[in-house]
Amino acid sequence: MKDRPDRSEVLKKFQNPVLLIIGEFDTAIPIEQSLKMCKIADFAYIYIGARSGHMGMLEEPEFCLKAIRDFLSGN
Numbered sequence: 001m002k003d004r005p006d007r008s009e010v011l012k013k014f015q016n017p018v019l020l021i022i023g024e025f026d027t028a029i030p031i032e033q034s035l036k037m038c039k040i041a042d043f044a045y046i047y048i049g050a051r052s053g054h055m056g057m058l059e060e061p062e063f064c065l066k067a068i069r070d071f072l073s074g075n
Contacts, residue, residue, distance in 0.1 A: 008040050017043040019071040021064055023052035045071055 011018065018041040022034040031048070038044040047067035052059035 011040040020044060020046045021056055021067050023049045023054060023056045025053040028054040
């Protein structure tokens with residue numbers, strides 16, 4: 001994954017809201033890089049898991065589920 005090409009151009013063209021769920025302790029994609037992605041997208045919602053790394057859906061499943069539910073309901 002780390003060697004794949006940068007696809008941030010896709011976010012610049014995307015017209016729908018974007019949900020980013022990141023882990024505070026992600027060593028694969030540093031939090032600073034994820035925050036830059038938020039600035040690229042027009043409508044980005046970011047949730048930062050305080051106790052997870054790169055696999056937040058496994059490390060903090062309830063947090064991720066809440067983030068997805070909030071996003072889908074417009075909260």
